[in-house]
Amino acid sequence: MNSLLKLGAMPRRTRPVGQPTRGKTALNRLRQIDVFIALTYADVLSSGSPLIVDVGYGAQAWTALEMRERWLTINPRLRLLGLEIDAERVAVAQPYAQQSLIEFKLGGFNVRDATNGERARMIRAYNVLRQYEETEVPAAILTMANGLEDGGILIEGTSNPTGRMVVSDVYRKVSTSLRHEMLVFGTNFREALEPVDFQTILPKRLIHHMRDDAPLRFFEAWRRGLSIAKGAGRTNLREQWISAGNYLRDQAGYPIDPRERLLRRGYLALRDPLLPLAWLDS
Ligand SMILES: C[S@@+](CC[C@H](N)C(=O)[O-])C[C@H]1O[C@@H](n2cnc3c(N)ncnc32)[C@H](O)[C@@H]1O
Incomplete structure (x- = not known):
């Protein structure tokens, strides 16, 4: 039920x-x-x-x-x-x-x-x-x-x-x-961020699971996307964020909401909970 x-x-x-x-x-x-x-x-x-x-x-x-x-x-x-x-x-x-x-x-x-x-x-x-x-x-x-x-x-x-x-x-x-x-x-965008910085404010359902396979791979892919953006000479924080979001979607295959205005405003919307939520459908 x-x-x-x-x-x-x-x-x-x-x-x-x-x-x-x-x-x-x-x-x-x-x-x-x-x-x-x-x-x-x-x-x-x-x-x-x-x-x-x-x-x-x-x-x-x-x-x-x-x-x-x-x-x-x-x-x-x-x-x-x-x-x-x-x-x-x-x-x-x-x-x-x-x-x-x-x-x-x-x-x-x-x-x-x-x-x-x-x-x-x-x-x-x-x-x-x-x-x-x-x-x-x-x-x-x-x-x-x-x-x-x-x-x-x-x-x-x-x-x-x-x-x-x-x-x-x-x-x-x-x-x-x-x-x-x-x-x-x-x-x-007031300060430079690394994806790892978000780990301290993850939803409670996720915060103790950072070593689980799916969250680990996601944060690693995000870190890589950001590092590629920096390596390509992007210094503007917003441009780095957008570029890393595009990398996650286009190269790493994550279901990131494709609306450009969301990324531009500083939102990375991932259509994946990163962990199974068995309690939603049990
Ligand atoms: C840290 S404050 C958050 C305030 C505000 N939402 C914010 O983000 O700035 C948490 C508040 O949640 C209230 N709270 C905790 N459990 C609650 C519950 N089950 N129902 C309603 N309020 C609750 C606490 O009394 C406390 O005032």
Whole structure:
């Protein structure tokens, strides 16, 4: 039986699912994610008055508010729900609530319980799962996905403290199942990067598997692509990034999203989870 169906049959829980973790956040920290979604998934957000949910917005509501603000150009009718498992953080966010448009509530991975059954078009959980155990990841992802509309998107990822570097898993709910759509690496080109630098902010499901065959080969191929770009005299960081992305796709055979504008903006979107995700289809 599909995992989402199994979870869908679970009894409703009144208590938030998860545990309190550190609440560190920063203004503009998740800008790169918001821009990536705007560039890639505007069609998902554009119709109706969809609900978007930020799970674990942190000690301040900044990144949740910024997310909505950035996507309002796609759809001015977006409604934001910020969920926090820490009651004090919910209280701190209340001054930013706006009736029927922006709400902050106590809640956990069981998004659907917090929305009284309404399903969200987009759910983001950023810098949250990194503080959990790897074994807790499948249930957390599937529980959040249970709160998505059909066709809705779940973004789970990690950034460095400033948001200069980000890595995201993007999942899509299709009927009663959840699909992994892409693993996205992002940079704002402020500093030179090596592919290995991303390894510290990989999704929790991947971070302890860097010696596994598929991640090892991918990062090695990426390193080689970058080194070829440098060897060819490319000194501009953006040009190096684009060239390495093209190498990964054209020479190494990786399914990198071919849209030039994504690479140019600093996004390497790999349509491969690099590890089997048996829990998605079990
Ligand atoms: C490091 S902060 C991330 C803040 C913000 N998303 C960011 O990336 O800057 C993690 C937050 O997630 C919250 N959190 C942890 N587990 C949670 C859960 N299961 N549901 C809701 N919030 C959770 C913590 O209370 C904490 O405030």
